[in-house]
Amino acid sequence: MATPDSGSTFDVIVIGAGAVGENVADRAKQGGLSVALVEAELVGGECSYWACMPSKALLRSGAVVRAAQKVGGAREAVTGSIDVQAVLKRRNSTVNNFDDSSQADWVKGAGLELVRGHARFTGVKTIEVTAPDGTISTLTARHAVVVSTGSAALLPDIPGLRDASPWSSREATSSKVVPARLAIMGGGVVGAEMATAYASLGSQVTLLSRSGLLGNQEPFAGEMVRDALIELGADVKIGVNVTAVSRNGAGGEVTLTLDDGSQLVVDELLVAVGRTPNTGDLGLSSIGLEPNSWLNTDDTLLVQDADQKPLEGEWLYATGDVNHRALLTHQGKYQARAAGDVIAARALGKPLSTGPWGAHVATADHEAVPQVTFTDPEVASVGLTAAAAEKAGYRTKVVDYNIGWVAGASVTADGYTGQARMVVDEDRQVVLGVTFVGQEVAELLHSATVAVVGEVPLSRLWHAVPSYPTISEVWLRLLETYGRDASSF
Numbered sequence: 001m002a003t004p005d006s007g008s009t010f011d012v013i014v015i016g017a018g019a020v021g022e023n024v025a026d027r028a029k030q031g032g033l034s035v036a037l038v039e040a041e042l043v044g045g046e047c048s049y050w051a052c053m054p055s056k057a058l059l060r061s062g063a064v065v066r067a068a069q070k071v072g073g074a075r076e077a078v079t080g081s082i083d084v085q086a087v088l089k090r091r092n093s094t095v096n097n098f099d100d101s102s103q104a105d106w107v108k109g110a111g112l113e114l115v116r117g118h119a120r121f122t123g124v125k126t127i128e129v130t131a132p133d134g135t136i137s138t139l140t141a142r143h144a145v146v147v148s149t150g151s152a153a154l155l156p157d158i159p160g161l162r163d164a165s166p167w168s169s170r171e172a173t174s175s176k177v178v179p180a181r182l183a184i185m186g187g188g189v190v191g192a193e194m195a196t197a198y199a200s201l202g203s204q205v206t207l208l209s210r211s212g213l214l215g216n217q218e219p220f221a222g223e224m225v226r227d228a229l230i231e232l233g234a235d236v237k238i239g240v241n242v243t244a245v246s247r248n249g250a251g252g253e254v255t256l257t258l259d260d261g262s263q264l265v266v267d268e269l270l271v272a273v274g275r276t277p278n279t280g281d282l283g284l285s286s287i288g289l290e291p292n293s294w295l296n297t298d299d300t301l302l303v304q305d306a307d308q309k310p311l312e313g314e315w316l317y318a319t320g321d322v323n324h325r326a327l328l329t330h331q332g333k334y335q336a337r338a339a340g341d342v343i344a345a346r347a348l349g350k351p352l353s354t355g356p357w358g359a360h361v362a363t364a365d366h367e368a369v370p371q372v373t374f375t376d377p378e379v380a381s382v383g384l385t386a387a388a389a390e391k392a393g394y395r396t397k398v399v400d401y402n403i404g405w406v407a408g409a410s411v412t413a414d415g416y417t418g419q420a421r422m423v424v425d426e427d428r429q430v431v432l433g434v435t436f437v438g439q440e441v442a443e444l445l446h447s448a449t450v451a452v453v454g455e456v457p458l459s460r461l462w463h464a465v466p467s468y469p470t471i472s473e474v475w476l477r478l479l480e481t482y483g484r485d486a487s488s489f
């Protein structure tokens, strides 16, 4: 580890050792550069300790039990209820009990310099790091600084909300207790996943959403998740807003006032209404950027100023949540690979590949982002929804198919319910977007991602034969529903 009290110069400084920062640093190092990686909290960041991993751990036990209950023979064997303490224990081990030493060892093994502390810019290519003991050191970059500081939960300005000490996604994923009554504000991904997790663990969940659930997805996805949550015992209120919140003393009941005039009393309130960038205490004004703002980048991940131009000297990059391109771990890591490689190439005067789909750009961020929402049913989607494709000006055909009609689905679960949609670009005869909703569709998603990114013509997709009897036969059914007109291929 670098000693925080000595000034140091590195080829590259990466601020934030979340999943994304770790990857940029590693790629730049592999490209032949010296790299300092600065982290204020835990190496591994939000995804490892308070987001992806613990949330999936909280969801998995319920999903497995329900999967067994949907298969005759297994159903009879699963007679008990979920062991909540065992689920929380498994969650704790998933997050290594908040010990990041193995990730710190990885950083060291990768040849990176880990600097513990909070980083702030003091000028061009220069940052100051305040170590946990208050010591301040200065780091200078020869070539580039990468901001990978992520995002934090957004707290809306609602009377009484802040004073009521609501849960954010951090408290929801790390809680040691399961509240008897949990209200969740926000019907996005965090709201839907945590409603599923806590309803499975025995909470009386009330999900409050001002519009339909999972608003960025195909409408049927949110509707199917809503129905499933209701079946799990949750109360799902669509079209409501919270207008005031109060807590009855520390640890007391929380009362929510809704804009339909009703009140709701719960033990905890989770606020899941989106994210805010971790750029508030980063010294951005010292380099001419607006504090608290998302860092807009070009496709090589170079930060752009208000005039959409890279900063003079092309030295500042932003990857991961903080650039607001796609707030997903895998997409941030994809950006990280491109950024680490382009920084090394620029520094060493090597040729660049910055055209669409080149090695040094994050082209997929635009229209080919995959995402799995681990509700039950799962929602797995990539590319454009029908509405987004139409808005973007494509001439489209939308193909729907009931996954329950596929032989593999009937083997997976008795009474399997699921829905698939493929959005086709009629002019190029390629797939623009795919959505699968159903049990165990997550692993199916990558096939769709390959089809979208590869712009595989439908005529060739007919030759990608799905195995029988798997759920992936839905691909064949989607193509059959679209129709095979040999003259147009």
Ligand SMILES: Cc1cc2nc3c(=O)[nH]c(=O)nc-3n(C[C@H](O)[C@H](O)[C@H](O)COP(=O)(O)OP(=O)(O)OC[C@H]3O[C@@H](n4cnc5c(N)ncnc54)[C@H](O)[C@@H]3O)c2cc1C
Pocket (backbone or CB within 6 Å): 015, 016, 017, 018, 019, 020, 021, 038, 039, 040, 041, 042, 043, 044, 045, 046, 047, 050, 051, 052, 053, 055, 056, 117, 118, 119, 120, 148, 149, 150, 151, 169, 173, 190, 278, 281, 282, 319, 320, 321, 322, 326, 327, 328, 329, 330, 331, 332
């Ligand atoms: C509940 C929840 C569940 C999620 N589940 C999934 C999922 O299943 N799949 C998925 O793909 N995405 C998921 N996400 C999104 C995912 O967590 C983020 O996209 C991802 O963590 C972003 O990674 P990052 O490295 O950009 O930021 P972060 O993981 O936030 O890492 C940023 C790091 O920078 C550090 N830092 C910040 N400021 C400074 C500073 N000034 N100096 C030094 N260090 C600093 C922070 O301490 C942190 O460690 C989920 C999000 C939430 C909230």
Ligand SMILES: NC(=O)c1ccc[n+]([C@@H]2O[C@H](COP(=O)([O-])OP(=O)(O)OC[C@H]3O[C@@H](n4cnc5c(N)ncnc54)[C@H](O)[C@@H]3O)[C@@H](O)[C@H]2O)c1
Pocket (backbone or CB within 6 Å): 156, 185, 186, 187, 188, 189, 190, 191, 193, 209, 210, 211, 214, 215, 241, 242, 272, 273, 274, 275, 327, 328, 371, 372, 373, 374
């Ligand atoms: N499985 C996954 O991939 C996964 C899981 C969790 C989170 N994430 C990522 O984390 C990010 C954050 O998730 P999130 O659910 O917080 O955000 P989100 O953007 O997915 O959903 C926020 C929801 O809150 C609503 N909202 C906004 N302001 C509101 C207000 N004042 N009152 C009531 N509702 C309001 C929005 O309309 C939206 O429906 C997402 O971008 C998501 O991609 C991913």
